[in-house]
Amino acid sequence: MNKVFEVIIIGGSYAGLSAAMTLGRSLRKTLVIDAGKPCNRQTPHSHNFLTQDGSTPKEISEIAKNQVAKYDSVKFYNGFAVGGKKIKKGFQITTSNGDVFTAKKLVFATGIKDIIPDISGFMECWGISVVHCPYCHGYEIRNKKTTIIYNGERVLHLASLVNNLTKEITIITSKIEAFEEKQLEKLKQHNIQIIEKEVSSINHTNGQLKSIVFKDGSKENFECAYAPVPFEQNSNIPKELGCEFTEEGYIEVNFMQKTTEEGIFACGDNSTMMRSVSMAVNSGNITGTMINQELTQENF
Incomplete structure (x- = not known):
């Protein structure tokens, strides 16, 4: 050549x-x-x-x-x-x-x-039922029980976009102190719940999310997740x-x-x-x- x-x-x-x-x-x-x-x-x-x-x-x-x-x-x-x-x-x-x-x-x-977090099952679901972008994937996971796994101020912007695609949204964060009072009020207005726990693992079947397991041993069922990494x-x-x-x-x-x-x-x-x-x-x-x-x- x-x-x-x-x-x-x-x-x-x-x-x-x-x-x-x-x-x-x-x-x-x-x-x-x-x-x-x-x-x-x-x-x-x-x-x-x-x-x-x-x-x-x-x-x-x-x-x-x-x-x-x-x-x-x-x-x-x-x-x-x-x-x-x-x-x-x-x-x-x-x-x-x-x-x-x-x-x-x-x-x-x-x-x-x-940079995939050290969470069992995350990689297997990445791009399938755990996604980064509502424009790329949101329509396919519309109207599903959804979580947003994120610590940071961008979560409010993401939640506003996802709110147009499903009304079942829960934010999972280990740093609720990162939220301002007015942000928490905005989330409450739209019935967006917050779970303040650290994620331990993701239960899934062939990359399709079934539930989130937390480090305290509890778990919550979800069908999909957004996770800006x-x-x-x-x-x-x-x-x-x-x-x-x-x-x-x-x-x-x-x-x-x-x-x-x-x-x-x-x-x-x-x-x-x-x-x-x-x-x-x-x-x-x-x-x-x-x-x-x-x-x-x-x-x-």
């Missing part, structure tokens, strides 16, 4: 493939480095994406990759990018197999890694190359998906809290367009 490209895209899921398609259609020599492990691989269905509502993440990825592969200027490399450095005419990327590639422009479509970046390379991050931990980008480092772009979940397949595709399309524009201006 040729080792010199105009653009290297690290991450070949929705954002990366979207950027690759735009670049392929502009005849840009592009390399997509991907190991085939998207963060939503356990999620049974993807929703809120026009034309693909209800498809599995794998189905969408396979269709996307097959379509991108038709553009001869786009090549694929199966593996992990483990190192990167700036060189005179762009960037150099090294993979876990020791292969080295260079490009003028660099795209991080590397996604994020959810913390995250970390999947790749350390953006930090190594000097990219700046937001307070929340996302790669900082502007409206053109440009990072704070010249020639480096980021798209998808690693650079926005708007975490969905449709948003990832959109940001990837913007990224590909802006990179082609830069290359055009540099060469014309």
Whole structure:
């Protein structure tokens, strides 16, 4: 395989493939480095994406990759990018197999890694009946007995969204002191209960939540749960190359998906809290367009 490209895209899921398609259609020599492990691989269905509502993440990825592969200027490399450095005419990327590639422009479509709490059964339910987003999953678990497992001020915003989807909501928190009096009053107005206990485990059947078990030995039956979990970046390379991050931990980008480092772009979940397949595709399309524009201006 040729080792010199105009653009290297690290991450070949929705954002990366979207950027690759735009670049392929502009005849840009592009390399997509991907190991085939998207963060939503356990999620049974993807929703809120026009034309693909209800498809599995794998189905969408396979269709996307097959379509991108038709553009001869786009090549694929199966593996992990483990190192990167700036060189005179762009960037150099090294993979876990020791292969080295260079490009003028660099795209991080590397996604994020959810930090799953040490709760038995949580991982097995994650993305199935324990979810993070009412826009992605809320319709499918509407009108069910629902809990929100969270310690923090964002819980009120999440509860307001979920309240439109079900009237059986209970918040589970171990830090009720984090709530302001007016927040507690607002929850009471909407008959949203609060359980102040620590979760020990989740009882489930094939990822379908049945009940929450607490550390005091008690348990409560629920059918589904929302649980915003913390995250970390999947790749350390953006930090190594000097990219700046937001307070929340996302790669900082502007409206053109440009990072704070010249020639480096980021798209998808690693650079926005708007975490969905449709948003990832959109940001990837913007990224590909802006990179082609830069290359055009540099060469014309």
